[in-house]
Amino acid sequence: MIVKRDITKRNKKRKIKFSLYMLLGICFLAISFFCSISYGAADMNLKVAWGAVFQFNETIMEHQIIRTLRFPRTVADIIVGSSLAVAGAIMQGTTRNPLADSGLMGISSGATFAMAICLAFFPGRTYGETMLYTCLGAALATFMTYFFASVGKKSMSPQKLVLAGLSISMLFSALTSYIAIKYNIGQDLTYWTAGGTASAKWRELAMTAPVYLLSVAIAVTFSPSITVLSLGEEVATGLGIKTNLVKGISTVVVFLLTGVSVVIVGPIGFVGLLVPHIMRFFVGVDYRYIIPSCALYGAVFLVGADIFGRFINKPFETPLGIIFAVIGVPFFLYIARKQRREFE
Amino acid sequence: MKKQRYTMKNGIMIIAVMFLLCILIGVFSMYVGKMNLSPMEVFQTIVGNGTKKQNLIVFDFRLPRITLAILVGIGMGVSGIIMQSLLRNDMASPGTLGISSGSGLLVLVYVVMFSTSGASSKYLLPLLAFAGGITAAILIFILSYRRGRDISPTSLILTGVALGNGYSALSLMITLKLDKTQMEFAQRWSAGSLWGDHWDYLKILAPWTLLFVGYAFYKSRMINTLHLGNQTAIGLGLAVKKEFTGLLVAAIALSSGSVALGGNFFFVGMICPHMSRKLVGPNHKLLIPASGFCGAIVVLLADTITRTISFGADIPTGIIITVLSIPYFLYLLSKS
Numbered sequence: 154m155i156v157k158r159d160i161t162k163r164n165k166k167r168k169i170k171f172s173l174y175m176l177l178g179i180c181f182l183a184i185s186f187f188c189s190i191s192y193g194a195a196d197m198n199l200k201v202a203w204g205a206v207f208q209f210n211e212t213i214m215e216h217q218i219i220r221t222l223r224f225p226r227t228v229a230d231i232i233v234g235s236s237l238a239v240a241g242a243i244m245q246g247t248t249r250n251p252l253a254d255s256g257l258m259g260i261s262s263g264a265t266f267a268m269a270i271c272l273a274f275f276p277g278r279t280y281g282e283t284m285l286y287t288c289l290g291a292a293l294a295t296f297m298t299y300f301f302a303s304v305g306k307k308s309m310s311p312q313k314l315v316l317a318g319l320s321i322s323m324l325f326s327a328l329t330s331y332i333a334i335k336y337n338i339g340q341d342l343t344y345w346t347a348g349g350t351a352s353a354k355w356r357e358l359a360m361t362a363p364v365y366l367l368s369v370a371i372a373v374t375f376s377p378s379i380t381v382l383s384l385g386e387e388v389a390t391g392l393g394i395k396t397n398l399v400k401g402i403s404t405v406v407v408f409l410l411t412g413v414s415v416v417i418v419g420p421i422g423f424v425g426l427l428v429p430h431i432m433r434f435f436v437g438v439d440y441r442y443i444i445p446s447c448a449l450y451g452a453v454f455l456v457g458a459d460i461f462g463r464f465i466n467k468p469f470e471t472p473l474g475i476i477f478a479v480i481g482v483p484f485f486l487y488i489a490r491k492q493r494r495e496f497e
Numbered sequence: 498m499k500k501q502r503y504t505m506k507n508g509i510m511i512i513a514v515m516f517l518l519c520i521l522i523g524v525f526s527m528y529v530g531k532m533n534l535s536p537m538e539v540f541q542t543i544v545g546n547g548t549k550k551q552n553l554i555v556f557d558f559r560l561p562r563i564t565l566a567i568l569v570g571i572g573m574g575v576s577g578i579i580m581q582s583l584l585r586n587d588m589a590s591p592g593t594l595g596i597s598s599g600s601g602l603l604v605l606v607y608v609v610m611f612s613t614s615g616a617s618s619k620y621l622l623p624l625l626a627f628a629g630g631i632t633a634a635i636l637i638f639i640l641s642y643r644r645g646r647d648i649s650p651t652s653l654i655l656t657g658v659a660l661g662n663g664y665s666a667l668s669l670m671i672t673l674k675l676d677k678t679q680m681e682f683a684q685r686w687s688a689g690s691l692w693g694d695h696w697d698y699l700k701i702l703a704p705w706t707l708l709f710v711g712y713a714f715y716k717s718r719m720i721n722t723l724h725l726g727n728q729t730a731i732g733l734g735l736a737v738k739k740e741f742t743g744l745l746v747a748a749i750a751l752s753s754g755s756v757a758l759g760g761n762f763f764f765v766g767m768i769c770p771h772m773s774r775k776l777v778g779p780n781h782k783l784l785i786p787a788s789g790f791c792g793a794i795v796v797l798l799a800d801t802i803t804r805t806i807s808f809g810a811d812i813p814t815g816i817i818i819t820v821l822s823i824p825y826f827l828y829l830l831s832k833s
Contacts, residue, residue, distance in 0.1 A: 252655075304831040313830065316588060319658055320826050323592075323764075327819035330688045331812060339684050343672050422662060472673070478666030482659050486640060489655040 171442045174435055178449040182231070185456040189230065190223040192460060229353035229417050230459045231452040232365050234424060236410035238451025239372050239444055241425020242432070243403045246379040246440050251488055252315055254426035259321035260411050261420030263294025266325040266332075268345060268419075273336040280357055288412030295408065297321050345419045353417060361413045368409040372444050375402060380440040421474045423481025428454055430488060503778025511776050512783065515790040522794060523563050526801045527555065562694040565702070566800045566814075567793040569691065569762055570769075572706045572755035574792025575713055577766030578773070578784055579748035582724045583741060587771065587829060588654055591630075591752035592763025595657035598664040599633025600626040600756045601687055605671045608679050608686075623693070623701060626757030627750070634749045636660060686760045689815015691800060693758030705754050709747045710789060716744060717781040724781070761815050764822045765792045771829060795822075 191201065201215045210216050244253035267290025271283050278286075302317035333339040378399040382389045389396050414421070428451045429443060436442040455473070462471040527539050534542075534551065542551045573591065580589045591597050603625040637660055641652040675683060686692060693702075713720075719740045722730045730737050755762060773787035799817045 301827045301831060315655065315658060316593075316830055317827070319593070320823055320830065323819060324823040327688070327816045327823075330684060331816050334681075334684060334688070334812065339680050340675075340677065343669070343680070422666075472670070475666045475670050478663055482663035482666075485659040485662075486656060489652065489659065 167437060167439075167442070171436050171446070174446060175449060178446065178453060181453045182449065182456070185453055185460065186227055186231075189227040189456050189460050190219050192463065225353045225355050225358055226459070227456060228358055228362075230456045232358070232361060233414040233418050233421070234428075234451040234453070234455025235369065235448040236365055236414045236451075237421065237424040238428035238432075238447040238454070239369055240407045240410040240414075242429040242440065242443050242447045243372060243379060243407055244425065245429050246383040246443075247400055247403050248314065249383055249385065250314055251430070252426070252485070254423060258314070258318040259294040259298045259325065260291045260407075261415065261422065262322040262325040262329070263290040263292070263297075264288075264412065264415040265342070265345075265420055266290050266294075266329045268415075269329045269332045269338065269342055272338045272341055272345075273332050280360060284360065284412065284416045287416050288408055291411050291415060292408045294321055294325060295404070357417065361417060364409055365413050368406045368413070369448050371402065372406050372410075373448075375399060375406075376440045376444045379403060379444070380438075383438070383440060418473060421477055423477045423485070424451060424455065426488075427477070427481055427484055430484070503780070505780075505783070508777040508780070508783035508787070512786050512790060515787060515794065519567065519790055519793050519797065522797045522801060523567065526563050526566075526797060526804070527559050529801060529805045558694075561696055561699055562691060562800070563797065564699055565691055565694045565758060566796045568699070568702050568706050569755040569759035570765060570792035570794065570796035571710060571789040572702075572751040572792070573762050573765040573796070574769040574773075574788040574790070575710050575785055576748040576751035576755070577768075577792070578770040578781070578788040579713055579720065579744055579751075580766070581770050582720050582781065582784075583744060583748070584653060585724065585726070586654065588767070590763050590767035591749075591756065592761070592767065593654050593657050593661075595633050595637055595661040595664065596630045596749060596752055597756050597761050597763045598661040598668070599631075599636075600629040600753055601761070602664050602668050602671075603629030604686055604757070605668050605683055608683055609671055609674060623698065623754065623757035627753040630749055630753030630756060633660060633664065634745075685813050688813035689760035689762045689818065690813035691759050691796075698758050702754055702758055706751060709751045709754075710785070712747050713744065713751075714782075714785050716740065717785055720744065720781040720785075721779075724779070759796075759815075760813065762796060762818065764815075764818050764826070765795050768822045768825055769795060771825075 187203070201213075201219075204210070204213075204216065209220065241254050244258070245251060264287040267286045268283070270290075271278055271286050275282065275286075298314070298318045298321045301321070302314040329342070330339075333342050378389075378394050381392055381394050382396060382399055386396055389399075428447050432443050432446045432450060436446050458473055458476045462473060462476050465471050528534055528536055534554065538547070538551060539555060541547055542555045547555065577590050580591070580594065581587060604622065607622055607625050637653060637656050640660070641656040672680065672683060682692075693699075719735065722733055722735050723737065723740060723744075725733075727737050727741075752763070752766060769788045769791040770784070773784055773791045776791075777783040777787045795818065796814065799821070800814045803812050803814050803817055
């Protein structure tokens with residue numbers, strides 16, 4: 154009994170801690186949100202930003218800028234950041250692989266390939282079609298990566314998954330550069346690949362937002378099962394979890410989330426790697442806490458990185474993909490190192 | 498009878514066959530291309546009775562390109578086999594170790610800073626690509642080095658993957674500033690286009706490649722010993738650190754040279770060692786030449802394919818190699 158009470162007490166404590174972190178995250182998000190809509194090529198003070206949000210006045214130019222440019226951009230940052238972070242968390246949980254990330258798994262290269270096909274063959278495509286194709290590209294690449302990492306005698310090790318992801322990425326980027334050279338779309342594609350939310354529009358956000366919300370909702374609903382799955386497949390089966398069902402659903406969610414973010418900004422690596430690890434450090438290993446906090450802090454991170462990118466090389470903007478690669482590479486090395494230590 | 502499979506005699510036979518095959522494809526490659534020349538015409542031109550136009554095609558276009566393809570293939574194949582044997586890992590190659598992305602970055606820097614067709618560029622570009630490759634290799638080794646332990650192959654590769662990602666992000670940043678022609682050059686280079694097919698470049702690459710291949714071949718007994726593991730090699734009385742470093746520098750030098758003039762061909766460096774190991778067995782005295790010829794055959798064949806079959810545009814040779822060899826790589830991965 155005492156043990157049980159102890160556990161409930163600890164759970165309670167953890168819950169309080171988690172709520173505090175979430176509250177803090179919301180504050181961070183609010184602050185970065187207002188910073189993001191007030192700073193940029195044309196600086197405005199917070200008061201104007203506040204006014205644009207709550208007392209919109211069409212005749213004021215600043216209000217127009219905020220409403221048509223910065224507001225959608227910030228919303229796009231939020232959606233992308235939290236989708237990538239949640240997708241990363243789900244992948245890390247279900248595959249038990251600390252190095253899982255949508256960029257490293259070849260997903261982004263699949264989506265880029267689909268985008269190249271879109272640019273080359275369907276110039277008159279609608280936004281919804283683009284979204285569909287990039288999602289399909291992402292799905293194809295992930296499927297291939299998982300397939301090739303899991304066939305063979307030995308089970309799927311993190312290293313094997315990374316290598317399979319690497320080779321699938323190389324295959325798709327070879328095909329992409331074939332298309333890019335043949336149809337002369339190299340430059341368009343590069344701009345898209347660099348990853349920027351500057352061109353986000355309300356109409357596009359309106360289409361992607363429902364997908365995003367739905368996927369995150371599913372992810373949160375399934376987070377208890379993901380926690381159990383992260384203990385190992387045998388354990389999960391023993392505890393009565395339908396592992397295949399959970400895996401299938403989480404894979405679909407990962408596709409959707411990656412597709413959404415790829416279609417808004419292009420492929421950004423390392424967000425899905427960084428954020429879940431940082432969150433795991435703060436809220437513990439329980440995915441019931443990790444997934445919601447990733448959704449929140451992923452958004453904070455991306456908005457922050459976007460503001461940073463606007464400032465570091467003013468008046469030029471530094472693409473998000475580059476900022477995250479610069480932070481992400483050392484982090485990846487650190488994790489790869491730490492993980493080896495555990496195995497040895 | 499299985500023990501008899503990899504004898505010296507058989508190995509030499511196989512290498513001789515590979516050599517002949519290489520020459521055969523090379524000769525065939527002389528005939529085909531955008532301008533079709535009949536075998537007789539090519540022969541006449543080589544002997545010295547060609548028209549001006551035929552001379553131009555054979556001596557200034559085809560011959561240098563074929564030579565380049567062979568040199569690049571040999572360089573990649575040999576550097577691949579050295580790396581795989583030293584690190585005792587089947588997945589090691591100039592590509593997975595991030596060396597080619599390091600060279601790629603500096604090539605891009607060069608494209609931005611200087612024009613692609615300046616007189617000064619002849620020696621600078623290969624040099625820069627080499628510097629990039631060496632820097633990347635040193636970085637990877639420093640990052641995966643841990644005091645008091647052997648460098649583990651897995652950590653080397655993971656570090657290579659991570660650094661490759663970082664390098665490509667930086668390259669992307671530079672790419673955004675390119676104009677259309679520079680962009681095209683960079684894109685083709687990174688896809689592996691055998692762009693440096695000019696005698697001036699070949700004059701540098703040929704001695705470079707031969708020198709290091711010769712060194713590797715001379716040291717093949719050391720590689721045989723090192724392949725058994727560092728501990729065993731020390732036990733057998735080998736100056737492990739010295740030989741290891743020397744051979745690795747040779748491997749990096751070979752791959753950087755090939756990457757600089759040919760572009761990204763690192764798949765050759767991954768696949769050819771495997772194929773040749775299947776053919777001639779684990780003795781490096783046979784393996785090194787076999788892998789080199791194997792590389793030459795692959796690159797030459799791919800190049801001949803790109804020049805014969807039109808894919809609607811001039812497609813870099815590297816793309817064909819990548820697309821053709823990824824399945825093999827995945828097969829290896831699933832078996833390893």
